[in-house]
Amino acid sequence: MDEAAVTDTTAALPSLRRLPRAALLGALAAFLGLVFLLALGIGAMPIPAREVMRVLLGFATDSQAEAIILGLRLPRATLAVLVGGGLGISGAALQGLFRNPLADPGLIGISGGAALGAVSIIVLGHLLIAVLPIAADQHLLPVAAFLGGLAATFATERLAHHRGITATGILLLAGIAINAMAGAVMGVLIYSSDDAQLREITFWTMGSLAKGGWSGVTLSAPFVIFAVLMLMRCAAPLNAMLLGEREAHNLGVSVERLKRIVMIAAALAVGASVAVSGIIAFVGVVVPHLVRMAAGPDHRIVLPGSALLGAALLLIADCGARVIVAPAEMPIGLVTSLIGSPFFLWLLLRRKGVGA
Amino acid sequence: MIEAKDIVLRMGTRQIIDGVSFTVRPGRVTALLGPNGAGKSTMISLFSGERRPDGGGVEIDGEKMERFDPLALARRRAVLLQHSSLDFDFTVAEVVALGRLPFGTTRDALDDEEACLTAGRQSGIEALWSRLYRTLSGGERQRVQFARALAQIWRRGSETHASRYLLLDEPTSALDLRHRRVLLESARRLADEGVGVLAVLHDLNLAADYADDVVLLDHGRVRVAGGKDDVLTQENLSTCFMTPVEIMRKADGSIAILA
Numbered sequence: 160m161d162e163a164a165v166t167d168t169t170a171a172l173p174s175l176r177r178l179p180r181a182a183l184l185g186a187l188a189a190f191l192g193l194v195f196l197l198a199l200g201i202g203a204m205p206i207p208a209r210e211v212m213r214v215l216l217g218f219a220t221d222s223q224a225e226a227i228i229l230g231l232r233l234p235r236a237t238l239a240v241l242v243g244g245g246l247g248i249s250g251a252a253l254q255g256l257f258r259n260p261l262a263d264p265g266l267i268g269i270s271g272g273a274a275l276g277a278v279s280i281i282v283l284g285h286l287l288i289a290v291l292p293i294a295a296d297q298h299l300l301p302v303a304a305f306l307g308g309l310a311a312t313f314a315t316e317r318l319a320h321h322r323g324i325t326a327t328g329i330l331l332l333a334g335i336a337i338n339a340m341a342g343a344v345m346g347v348l349i350y351s352s353d354d355a356q357l358r359e360i361t362f363w364t365m366g367s368l369a370k371g372g373w374s375g376v377t378l379s380a381p382f383v384i385f386a387v388l389m390l391m392r393c394a395a396p397l398n399a400m401l402l403g404e405r406e407a408h409n410l411g412v413s414v415e416r417l418k419r420i421v422m423i424a425a426a427l428a429v430g431a432s433v434a435v436s437g438i439i440a441f442v443g444v445v446v447p448h449l450v451r452m453a454a455g456p457d458h459r460i461v462l463p464g465s466a467l468l469g470a471a472l473l474l475i476a477d478c479g480a481r482v483i484v485a486p487a488e489m490p491i492g493l494v495t496s497l498i499g500s501p502f503f504l505w506l507l508l509r510r511k512g513v514g515a
Numbered sequence: 516m517i518e519a520k521d522i523v524l525r526m527g528t529r530q531i532i533d534g535v536s537f538t539v540r541p542g543r544v545t546a547l548l549g550p551n552g553a554g555k556s557t558m559i560s561l562f563s564g565e566r567r568p569d570g571g572g573v574e575i576d577g578e579k580m581e582r583f584d585p586l587a588l589a590r591r592r593a594v595l596l597q598h599s600s601l602d603f604d605f606t607v608a609e610v611v612a613l614g615r616l617p618f619g620t621t622r623d624a625l626d627d628e629e630a631c632l633t634a635g636r637q638s639g640i641e642a643l644w645s646r647l648y649r650t651l652s653g654g655e656r657q658r659v660q661f662a663r664a665l666a667q668i669w670r671r672g673s674e675t676h677a678s679r680y681l682l683l684d685e686p687t688s689a690l691d692l693r694h695r696r697v698l699l700e701s702a703r704r705l706a707d708e709g710v711g712v713l714a715v716l717h718d719l720n721l722a723a724d725y726a727d728d729v730v731l732l733d734h735g736r737v738r739v740a741g742g743k744d745d746v747l748t749q750e751n752l753s754t755c756f757m758t759p760v761e762i763m764r765k766a767d768g769s770i771a772i773l774a
Contacts, residue, residue: 258602258603259602260602260603395616395619396616398613398616399613399616401601401602401603401605402599402601402610402613403596403599403600403601405560405565405596406594406596406599408565408585409563409565409588409589409593409594409596410589410613410614410616410617410667411585411586411587411588411589411590411616411617412585412586412616413584413585413586414585451603451604455604455605455606455609456603456604456605457605457609
């Protein structure tokens with residue numbers, strides 16, 4: 160092996176730079192914990208770390224700090240962990256499934272469908288509220304967004320399904336078509352909306368963790384946790400999928416079952432995330448990449464790593480969103496797009512250099 | 516043995532496999548030869564269980580192919596396909612290790628490391644071990660994929676096992692002269708250990724040197740099948756490939772095919 164490293168100057172180095180699995184995941188978990196505690200302290204009213212710890216352990220000395228942390232920052236940080244983790248691991252799994260490192264959860268229609276669901280409620284919701292009990296009011300939008308995401312994913316999958324096989328190439332094209340259709344209907348709704356609705360739609364598409372609160376956490380947590388557990392079991396088969404669908408089959412993977420599981424799990428996680436936070440772009444694309452750059456493409460590291468790093472990075476982005484223009488707040492989707500899109504471009508250019 | 520019985524496969528309205536029967540036997544190397552479009556790769560995918568035939572059936576050791584799930588199949592046979600692409604930065608060692616995937620947490624998984632190292636040595640890719648797969652040449656990639664297949668069917672020496680099979684679709688298409696021989700010698704050695712090997716080949720001389728049995732496929736039908744000396748004749752080859760072929764007998768009794 161040493162000899163290979165010496166004689167081969169082109170490629171031995173990247174593999175030698177890889178971090179071992181336990182070290183990377185341990186470091187990411189520790190990083191997430193640290194960021195989580197910091198996020199509870201940072202804000203319009205800074206709270207010192209010692210007081211944060213006291214509140215969390217149940218013997219707060221400052222009741223105002225306690226109210227802010229337990230009522231506002233803790234649910235918001237928890238939501239960031241759920242949404243960031245869900246988007247990160249879903250992106251990683253879908254990239255593996257499509258064998259394309261630049262694939263995005265939006266590709267299979269999830270975000271387009273969810274956006275259509277949300278916009279429908281914003282524009283037409285008052286018609287429904289008239290006939291529904293009042294308690295349903297605040298859950299209407301997230302539930303509609305969630306169902307819209309699931310419906311769009313289901314439609315995309317059905318379109319690509321033929322004789323028991325889901326054709327991956329057609330799946331991507333069907334996703335584009337479904338997204339375009341959702342966009343068209345959304346255009347009609349937006350055209351017929353009034354100014355207040357228009358403003359609400361605009362902010363929803365820029366994403367925010369501000370409105371979720373504890374109800375957002377309880378709405379999304381079961382789906383995200385379930386999806387994470389399902390996806391973690393797919394790590395080894397997804398590794399085989401990177402070689403190709405036929406190779407994966409020959410290595411003993413039930414390919415069609417794997418596709419269904421990954422798509423359902425991703426639709427649940429991303430759908431639940433979008434439902435409570437609006438559209439937060441680029442986390443699903445960029446995060447798995449960062450993990451792969453550090454540890455290689457093995458899904459046994461990339462899946463949990465993307466969940467941890469996605470959670471940590473979304474927490475940081477949310478801190479940025481709360482602090483940059485304080486006392487006002489920036490939509491978090493803007494923050495992730497502003498950072499994520501140039502990074503995505505850099506990834507493309509880097510691949511162009513390597514792939515040619 | 517893996518036995519194909521009266522296989523029919525249609526693609527749209529075209530019948531691409533038309534009543535093919537032949538057998539891959541443990542301990543023997545069977546070469547599958549024929550012109551482009553004869554249905555050779557399709558037969559590999561039928562033997563591997565990837566495709567279901569429209570008529571007839573495939574049996575593994577007397578049991579119907581449909582009775583096996585992908586995992587059970589993967590523990591019995593390994594497949595080397597013609598084209599594989601990989602857009603992710605796996606190292607050569609990691610690609611070879613994927614061959615052990617079917618053994619997950621089974622008792623055979625204890626042999627994973629030895630299986631991979633042996634497969635790497637037999638395929639002559641030790642020097643590539645820590646390279647990134649994407650940076651390899653076509654021939655190097657083919658040898659790495661071969662090593663992955665070897666790792667998949669590797670078993671600890673003396674123990675008795677259910678029969679194992681190795682299906683190779685043009686395994687030497689990108690290889691240089693020396694590595695063609697290295698690869699087929701590995702396949703030959705496996706057959707001598709009891710593995711049933713089926714290899715689609717284009718180089719008739721490699722078939723003449725390493726195969727026991729030869730199947731000549733043409734237009735989705737078996738033209739001739741049998742021991743290599745009976746099949747590799749001037750008449751059979753010339754008509755099947757529609758080009759003049761000459762056969763020379765060398766001093767040691769083996770043959771050389773000139774086309």
